[in-house]
Amino acid sequence: MTTAYDFHARDIDGNERSLGEWRGKTLLVVNVASKCGFTPQYKGLEELWRHHRDEGLVVLGFPCDQxxxxxxxxxxxxxxxxxxxxxxxxxxxxxxxxxxxxxxxFYRWLKQQAKGLLGSEAIKWNFTKFLVDAEGNVVKRYAPTDTPEKIDKDLRKR
Incomplete structure (x- = not known):
């Protein structure tokens, strides 16, 4: 596997989806959780999605209970x-x-492409985010504390 678009995942409705359906789009991939101190970031993520989707941004949420x-x-x-x-x-x-x-x-690949603090591959907590460019390459990893508003500023710089 060489790009994000080479992977598949089951969606929330149980359908197998190819990430290739978003080929040519910028992806913001987030491991999400409903009962976390960072859960209010859903609001900002939705705002990012609504504001930038016509420019080619797709937010992808992957619930995780780890x-x-x-x-x-x-x-x-x-x-x-x-x-x-x-x-x-x-x-x-x-x-x-x-x-x-x-x-x-897909997450094994993401973590290899953009390591975390001190070169660690492990995801440390909910709402870790990966920005993937339109070619399917990981360009940045964001910590859970990095808000959607900070990411919005980075998107505006691109």
Missing amino acids: FGHQEPGNEEEIKQFCSTSYEVTFPLFAKIEVNGENAHP
Whole structure:
């Protein structure tokens, strides 16, 4: 696998999706959780999506329950929460693991492409973000504390 567009993942409705359907788009990939201190970032992520989607940005949310059991629900519960609490319309995927032996292959690849603090590949917490350019290459990794507003400023510089 050489670009983000070479991967597949099951969406929140259980359908297998090729990330290639967003070929030529800029992707912001985020491991999300419904019961985290960073959960209010859903609002900013949705604003990014609505503001920049006509310019080719796609926000992709990947629920993960590996950090403090902060995503305990099933896909239907996650979808309902995101819709009613934050009016999320950007694509959401089925719950995955981002670290360890069962990490989703897409996340294994993302972590190899953009290492974290001190060169670590591990995702440290919910709402770690990866910016992928229109060619499918990872260009930046953002910490959970990096807000969608900060990312918006970076997008405006591009």
